[in-house]
Amino acid sequence: MSAESKPASDKIADDSQPRAKLIAKGAGCYFPTRKGEVTAFHDVNLEVAEGEFVCLVGPSGCGKSTFLRVVAGLLPASEGQVRIVDVPAPNGKAKPINSMVFQEYAIFPWKSTLDNVAFGLQMRGIGKQERYEIARRWLAKVGLTRFEQSYPAQLSGGMRQRVGIARAFANDPQVLLMDEPLGALDAQTKLILQEELLKLWEEQRKTVLYVTHSLEEAVLLGDRVVLMTAHPGTIKQTYKIDFPRPRNLELTSHPDFARQVYAIWQDLQGEVKKALEEQS
Amino acid sequence: MSLVEKPTSSALVSPPPTRRPRPWWRRVAYEPWLSVGAVIGLLVGWQFAVDGGALDHRLWPSTTDVLSEIGIMFESGELQKHIWATLQRVLWAFGVGAIAGIALGLAMGMFRPVRALFDPFVSALSVMPKVAILPLIYLAFGGYGEAPKTFTVGIAVFAVVAINAMGAVRNIEGALLEAGRNFGAKWWQMFWHVVLPGSLPTIFTGLRLGAATGLLVVIAAEFTYTNDGLGFLIWSSWTTLSTTRMFVGLIMIALLGVIITYGLQLLDRLALPWKNR
Numbered sequence: 001m002s003a004e005s006k007p008a009s010d011k012i013a014d015d016s017q018p019r020a021k022l023i024a025k026g027a028g029c030y031f032p033t034r035k036g037e038v039t040a041f042h043d044v045n046l047e048v049a050e051g052e053f054v055c056l057v058g059p060s061g062c063g064k065s066t067f068l069r070v071v072a073g074l075l076p077a078s079e080g081q082v083r084i085v086d087v088p089a090p091n092g093k094a095k096p097i098n099s100m101v102f103q104e105y106a107i108f109p110w111k112s113t114l115d116n117v118a119f120g121l122q123m124r125g126i127g128k129q130e131r132y133e134i135a136r137r138w139l140a141k142v143g144l145t146r147f148e149q150s151y152p153a154q155l156s157g158g159m160r161q162r163v164g165i166a167r168a169f170a171n172d173p174q175v176l177l178m179d180e181p182l183g184a185l186d187a188q189t190k191l192i193l194q195e196e197l198l199k200l201w202e203e204q205r206k207t208v209l210y211v212t213h214s215l216e217e218a219v220l221l222g223d224r225v226v227l228m229t230a231h232p233g234t235i236k237q238t239y240k241i242d243f244p245r246p247r248n249l250e251l252t253s254h255p256d257f258a259r260q261v262y263a264i265w266q267d268l269q270g271e272v273k274k275a276l277e278e279q280s
Numbered sequence: 281m282s283l284v285e286k287p288t289s290s291a292l293v294s295p296p297p298t299r300r301p302r303p304w305w306r307r308v309a310y311e312p313w314l315s316v317g318a319v320i321g322l323l324v325g326w327q328f329a330v331d332g333g334a335l336d337h338r339l340w341p342s343t344t345d346v347l348s349e350i351g352i353m354f355e356s357g358e359l360q361k362h363i364w365a366t367l368q369r370v371l372w373a374f375g376v377g378a379i380a381g382i383a384l385g386l387a388m389g390m391f392r393p394v395r396a397l398f399d400p401f402v403s404a405l406s407v408m409p410k411v412a413i414l415p416l417i418y419l420a421f422g423g424y425g426e427a428p429k430t431f432t433v434g435i436a437v438f439a440v441v442a443i444n445a446m447g448a449v450r451n452i453e454g455a456l457l458e459a460g461r462n463f464g465a466k467w468w469q470m471f472w473h474v475v476l477p478g479s480l481p482t483i484f485t486g487l488r489l490g491a492a493t494g495l496l497v498v499i500a501a502e503f504t505y506t507n508d509g510l511g512f513l514i515w516s517s518w519t520t521l522s523t524t525r526m527f528v529g530l531i532m533i534a535l536l537g538v539i540i541t542y543g544l545q546l547l548d549r550l551a552l553p554w555k556n557r
Binding site for chain 2: 069072073102103105119122123124152
């Protein structure tokens, strides 16, 4: 429960870790703009082990979402390497490398709930019957069975993000990437979905990289919290979160939980102030 | 049972407010009747104005004059001939222009080089008053036949539809494109599952605007070198001061516009069940 004060770069050398699923070495990302090159992040060294839930926190504009997009393969890295170790399924079939849950939900307004959840499977050419069967199973898990024929416009924000989460899980990826998935929801809906997410993950134990700016969320969900510095972002510190699982919201009432959140905040607040100064 | 004494509800809860029933003029949905009434009022007022001599009867036909003229022209088949001529030009031009416009607009939205290549022409055409190119088209076709008119209308529809289709693609939410790519959509799957359905609402807006432009241009084109169509009917009646027939032409073109607009709206609702439900 204590902060692990070793800088992240030391972690790479640590061989006692279980096998790494996601590896970033000296990764950086730059964008050309009219005012010259802008660094989104640089010198990011991170390893995420198989089945580990890692939360990435940092002040806004620190490049954590950009890093996630580089991991997802949606953006190229400008330097260093970022890769996910591709391990085929036991039956020899290729599994999708990663699936993402987006902050703005990014579910297709013209597709029914069922078709949205089955989207990844459909893109991989899985037949209608099989993909609907899988999608229905996930809809049941997120409590949307009654809404399988509804369009997103007919759903609340919380329900839409459940669709987004179910879509990613149903695709059965090797790594789940989540970009502030609960960031757009109201405080109470957020709590409900945090608990649902905990339950789903503890059942599935997928490798997760989770971007959030809520420290409580990061400590509640993660096995490890990685703190990024203000722009230009790099990893400042990582914290091992040892609370036993299965966890639920009750954990947030524990003094140790509050102490852990506060410890991270003490390191984060300086970065937030820097980020604020830079914006003004 | 419980030791905690519950407050008696009557003491704390105020009685439900007695609502006065809303007066009848608030309960009736009167707006549609107001619209219908306005039209009837205009027609009746017009009739009285002509009968009473406020409008010169030699120039301004009365409502009943126009209605009976419609009957006469319908019986002789002349009316159908003109409507059909205009409709044929518009439908041909609209069909070909809209399909070409959607195809090029989508391509321009998706591929930068295509956009760079065609943008100057499509942009120029879309801001230009389309009627202005009619003489140029006559020149290009070297004659006054049917083709240049239909072609001009087609160009007009094409430009409006293309510019809207291009905008439609470019306005698709970036996160939806990312989601498509992230879940492994190949380019044709991207087109079929993301780009096309995401563009349809704006494409339909383009079709409605294109139809309006098409009607405008076809009437203007029929003012020149032709002997049928509603534009011809309106213009030739004006030059011979047969104003009753002119009004028949005006009413028919207005009806045509209304029918086409509502038809497209219906298509919109059928094709986009996920919108506004």
